[in-house]
Amino acid sequence: MSQKEVELMQGIAEGLGYRKEVCTYIKEKKITLDNISSTHRPPLEMQHDIDQLSKYAKRRKEERLYKVFKDSVHGLITLHPLLVKIVDTPQFQRLRSIKQLGVGYRVYPGASHNRFEHSLGVCHLAKLLVTSLKKKQPELNITDEDVLCVQIAALCHDLGHGPFSHVFDGTFLKDKEKDKEKSKDKCKDNDKGPKPGPGPGPSSGSVSLVHAQDEDWKHENSSCKLFDHMYKTNGLEDIFGKYGIKDEINFIKEMINVPEACKGRDDKKSFLYEIVSNKETGIDVDKFDYFARDCHHLGIQSGFDYQRYIEFARVCKFNGKWRICTRDKEAFNLYELFSIRKSLFKRVYYHKTTCSIELMISDALKLADPVLNLSSSINNMEKYQTLTDDIYNQILFYEGKDSKMIEAKEILERIEKRQLYKFMTKIQISKDGEIDKKVKMAEEDLTQRDPKNFIVKTYKISYGMGNKNPIDQVGFYKPDNPSKAEKIEINKVSPMLPQIFQEEVLRVYYRGDDIETAKKTVDDWQEKYWVSPNVSFLVFRLWYVQVCNMLL
Structure with missing residues (x-):
């Protein structure tokens, strides 16, 4: 020495x-x-x-191997040496170049935060929650290895996001899949002979008739694939082995993308699967962070207090499983959580201008796909890890001669000049029996009138579980018996809480320049199917009253 x-x-x-x-x-x-x-x-x-x-x-x-980050939402965040190794990989650093709200930055100037800091925040909150449970309930036998695995899953849960976050998987990939289905149907129709129907789509290939929240392919799939790729290419086996979790890779991936049957932990530790991505109730640290972070950067007040939830969280037997439950007095706090979710979707994530720009970027990506091989990259992690929001400038400043790339460039130039797809109208709908059939007929009718320019898209805004109340799946305990949890009826929380937990909005956007003609077409279409623009609201209101009467 x-x-x-x-x-x-x-x-x-x-x-x-x-x-x-x-x-x-x-x-x-x-x-x-x-x-x-x-x-x-x-x-x-x-x-x-x-x-x-x-x-x-x-x-x-x-x-000395720990690292401290100064976060704008949570203050100081201290990361374990293993987590620092993960953060210092190219696959994780990539998240610095993917905005949390995708194109929301082009509508809300403050929304410039990235997936990188969100992932650090989720990791921090996951540690707070799991260590709180470990301290309060030693009988749960939560080990140091369990705590570390939960933190890794939280840190890596968003590794698989593509360019512009949900635009890539929520719009671009789904539209591509829909286009393939339409092409197959068209080939079948051609075999049978001529048949009237939608013509070829816009320069992007076809008309978008996709539900915004379908989940055929999710970013969690790529998160698991990219996690494997990161683990192998950065030589993380030794440090994982040093901390005793070399054999926990599948458990970590299960917490990122929870399967129907989990094998990483037995039933007594099934509550660990509710910390990062809670499929039972939707109450997880991922939402805690992105609600707080998005509200912070958007300048919106949030009424939900995640610190209270962590303080009162306990593991109890509920509905036959070991679940994370909370105090009975925290029920209203949880309704605030889902209320801010609804508000953010309605005011920010599905803002009409945000959605217009998303559709334009999706069209540009579809045009550029044959050249840049974007859609096929989800099966090639070496290629996928290079895809970030920088793809926008790659297309915008393209100087080659490929006609499709030039068309894609022209779309992005329209965004730069704020010549966006025109929002024409919205219809408040309720998916119920004959109304559901009528909506589908109306969608097909409008797109047939001008398949190149009209886009009809349906957006769902909910508490996270469709028409169901997610709080019905939450267990609440009382202070005099903290080991027993039970459901709380909504009318025992407050008579002013909602009775309907999802709404659907059908929107019409127009790509072209002939706005006057488009308005006449949309007015004629509304008169044919909806009598007047407000009749859908009346139908929805009638349905709402009927449901309320049934509940009462």
């Missing part, structure tokens, strides 16, 4: 107040505190001090 290291160790010993003899022994023998050999045993009366100092030095050495 060098003289400098000796002086450092001696300084630590003196700073901790150990006897002068201990400090002298360290200096004279010139041995490290991490490796006191049998040939350099100190006098018996100093052995205890030396052992304690050795443990402290080892802990200090480990702590």
